[in-house]
Amino acid sequence: MRTDHPYLSGPFPRAFAHRGWHVDELDGMENSLSSFRRAVAEGYQYLETDVHATSDGVVVVHHDARLDRTTDKVGLIGKQTWRTVSQAKIDGREPLARLEDLLEELPEARFNVDVKSARAVAPFVDVIERMGAHDRVAAASFSDARLARLRRLAGPKLLTAMGPRSVAVLWGNGWTPLLRLDFLHRGAMAQVPVDQGRLTVVTSSFVRAAERAGVEVHTWTINDQAEMRRLLDLGVHGIVTDRPDLLRDVLKERGAWPA
Secondary structure, three states: OOOOOHHHHOOOOEEEEEOOOOOHHHOOOOOOHHHHHHHHHOOOOEEEEEEEEOOOOOEEEOOOOEOOOOEOOOOEHHHOOHHHHOOOEEOOOEEOOEHHHHHHHOOOOEEEEEEOOHHHHHHHHHHHHHHOOHHHEEEEOOOHHHHHHHHHHHHHHOEEEOOHHHHHHHHHHHHOOOOOOHHHOOOOEEEEEOEEOOEEOOOHHHHHHHHHHOOEEEEEOOOOHHHHHHHHHHOOOEEEEOOHHHHHHHHHHOOOOOO
16 A cells, blocks of 8 residues: 555544544534534544635535535535635635645644536635645546646646546556556555445455555545445445434554554
8 A cells, every 4th residue: 555645644544534523513514614623533544525616716625516516605616706705605604715724724634625616726726735735635527637737737746546447447557467567557545435326336346455555445425334334245335324423432442453
């Protein structure tokens, strides 16, 4: 496994709070600054989040392209200025945060950031460069083209997850272990669902192929304790969850939760 990047020096297996801690009184507060503060207070060192960029290039922490689902405002983030977007409140309670707010507020946390749009790529890299955050940020995307541009702009200092094509190559390596195709994939982490349609992605052969290639396997979004235990037994290297309370309990019972 790759161990030369500071991002990967944290506790293992890696426990990711998906969009922060948005259970109990923070229900409905996904990707809010308070949800990330709470996750860190509860002991999480790895936080998963998403970003878009406003029309004037401000990197906003938000999953959807539109404001409608989680805030009291509407419309596409990419079609509005930060001055307008900053008026939106998550669940009517708390303003959206900028990526730089998150990095400033939680300097010890590590962030797995899904860059959700092409518009956000260059502003995202600019924030990481300006804040010197390469050691605690990893970039992810469902777009191979977006990931290629991120790598091109940020260089090798930025840790990235694998895109869909690279994951497909890695999955194929699991079924043809004698055919080494590592040169066809890019990225340090395969961040994948357990199943994709009728296809089971995360198998013992997939995990073994990843380990041969020096790649970690992170599964999302796992909210059932029995499934968490099964995947950890299978050898996955990280779990992304909307139930960080349950994952913490599983890791504690296995002696794998950091003191």
